[in-house]
Structures are given as structure tokens and as C-alpha cells.
Amino acid sequence: SAVISQKPSRDICQRGTSLTIQCQVDSQVTMMFWYRQQPGQSLTLIATANQGSEATYESGFVIDKFPISRPNLTFSTLTVSNMSPEDSSIYLCSVDRQGGDVTEAFFGQGTRLTVV
Amino acid sequence: AQKITQTQPGMFVQEKEAVTLDCTYDTSDQSYGLFWYKQPSSGEMIFLIYQGSYDEQNATEGRYSLNFQKARKSANLVISASQLGDSAMYFCAMREAPYNQGGKLIFGQGTELSVKP
Numbered sequence: 752s753a754v755i756s757q758k759p760s761r762d763i764c765q766r767g768t769s770l771t772i773q774c775q776v777d778s779q780v781t782m783m784f785w786y787r788q789q790p791g792q793s794l795t796l797i798a799t800a801n802q803g804s805e806a807t808y809e810s811g812f813v814i815d816k817f818p819i820s821r822p823n824l825t826f827s828t829l830t831v832s833n834m835s836p837e838d839s840s841i842y843l844c845s846v847d848r849q850g851g852d853v854t855e856a857f858f859g860q861g862t863r864l865t866v867v
Numbered sequence: 868a869q870k871i872t873q874t875q876p877g878m879f880v881q882e883k884e885a886v887t888l889d890c891t892y893d894t895s896d897q898s899y900g901l902f903w904y905k906q907p908s909s910g911e912m913i914f915l916i917y918q919g920s921y922d923e924q925n926a927t928e929g930r931y932s933l934n935f936q937k938a939r940k941s942a943n944l945v946i947s948a949s950q951l952g953d954s955a956m957y958f959c960a961m962r963e964a965p966y967n968q969g970g971k972l973i974f975g976q977g978t979e980l981s982v983k984p
Contacts, residue, residue, distance in 0.1 A: 781969070782969055782970075784971060784972075788910075792976075793958065793974040793975060793976050793977055794912075794958070794960075794972075794974045795974075796971045796972070799971060809971075841910050843910075843912060845912075845972075847969030847970075853900070853917050853919065854900075854964075854969045855902075855914055855917060856902065856914065856960075856962070856969070856972055857914060858904075858911065858912035858914075859911075860909075860910070860911045861910040861911055861912070863910055
């Protein structure tokens with residue numbers, strides 16, 4: 752399995768501010784994925800972060816709102832900008848890891864964000 | 868378009884009994900992978916089991932097994948001998964890619980399982 756450290760684990764933020772979430776992986780990975788889980792909902796992919804290139808955003812998510820950095824093959828950050836209460840969610844980073852014949856997806860512990 | 872459907876918002880099971888969580892999927896691709904994850908109240912996502920579209924045998928991992936019916940496009944999770952610690956949210960997910968390649972996951976809405984003592 753992959754060891755993924757995600758920080759912070761939770762935060763309460765004021766509307767209009769920004770929060771940067773960090774994701775550190777124990778080994779080099781090509782792609783890192785950022786998901787959002789709104790309260791009582793399923794997970795939705797925000798973007799895919801590749802080292803050395805711009806992140807690829809899913810429909811409904813834009814770089815100005817969710818800027819992503821990927822400075823090396825073991826680290827990524829997601830910033831939630833100009834927050835509103837609608838941004839209150841769990842944010843999770845994920846990486847793929849080869850496990851035998853299968854490429855498994857592993858997740859960080861998640862960041863539980865509340866915007867007040 | 869890819870879609871995962873979990874029709875059971877909540878399920879109850881008696882401790883030590885088996886329970887089946889339903890998952891159906893829709894894809895036009897021939898190569899895909901199906902995953903099940905457990906999410907306790909802490910919020911972390913715990914990988915449980917994987918089934919590849921070309922796998923002929925149903926996947927098993929300890930008390931977890933996957934009832935894969937390709938023609939019906941279903942991938943139900945069976946938990947045997949339920950334990951109190953199994954109480955959590957369970958998500959079915961699909962990746963449209965060859966099983967040995969990575970990529971994004973599409974998730975179902977989840978089923979909340981409660982195990983009764």
C-alpha cells in the first residue's frame with residue numbers, strides 16, 4: 752500500500768479566505784488526484800496533477816478556484832481559494848500504486864474543511 | 868458516459884451475519900476496473916477489493932468478496948461474518964482503463980452500513 756500524508760486533517764475557515772492542503776507520498780508517483788466529497792455526497796474528481804505540467808481539471812472545476820501545485824513526484828498541494836460555505840467538504844488526495852497485476856488507488860486521510 | 872449506481876442508501880445487518888451491498892455500473896468500454904472502498908466516520912478511504920473486467924474469478928479478500936456479473940453489469944460486495952467495526956460508508960467505484968494502468972475513479976453514491984450487536 753502507499754503511505755499518503757495529508758495536512759491539515761481538518762480546519763475551520765472564514766469565508767473569503769484561502770486554505771492550502773498538502774499531500775505527501777512515500778514514493779514517487781506520476782499522477783496525483785484531488786477529490787472533493789461534499790456533505791452526504793460521493794467523491795468527485797477535481798483535477799489530476801502531473802509533475803512538470805499544469806493540472807488537468809474536471810468539468811465544473813477551475814484553476815482560479817482550486818490552484819494545484821506539483822513541484823516534485825512525491826508532493827502536491829491543493830488550494831481552495833476565496834472560500835464560501837459551499838466549499839465545506841472533505842478533500843482527499845489519491846495516488847495509484849501497482850499491486851501485482853492491478854493498479855490500486857490509495858487515498859490520504861482527507862481534510863475536513865468547514866467554512867463559516 | 869460512465870456511471871456507478873448504488874441503490875441502497877442504508878443497510879442494517881446483525882453482527883456475525885453476511886450482507887450484500889449492491890453496485891451496478893454503466894460503461895461502453897471493454898476494459899475497466901471496479902473497486903470497493905470503506906469510509907469510516909473519520910473520513911479516510913480504505914481500499915477493500917478490486918475486480919478487473921477480464922477477471923474470470925470473483926475477487927476475494929478475507930471477509931470481503933465481490934459477486935461480479937459482467938452481463939448484468941453488477942459488482943456487489945459481500946461481507947461475511949459482519950463485525951461492529953464494519954459499520955461505515957461503502958463506496959463502489961470504477962476506472963475506465965486497462966487494469967494495469969492508473970486513472971481517475973468514478974464513484975457511486977455510497978451505502979451506509981450499520982452492524983447491530
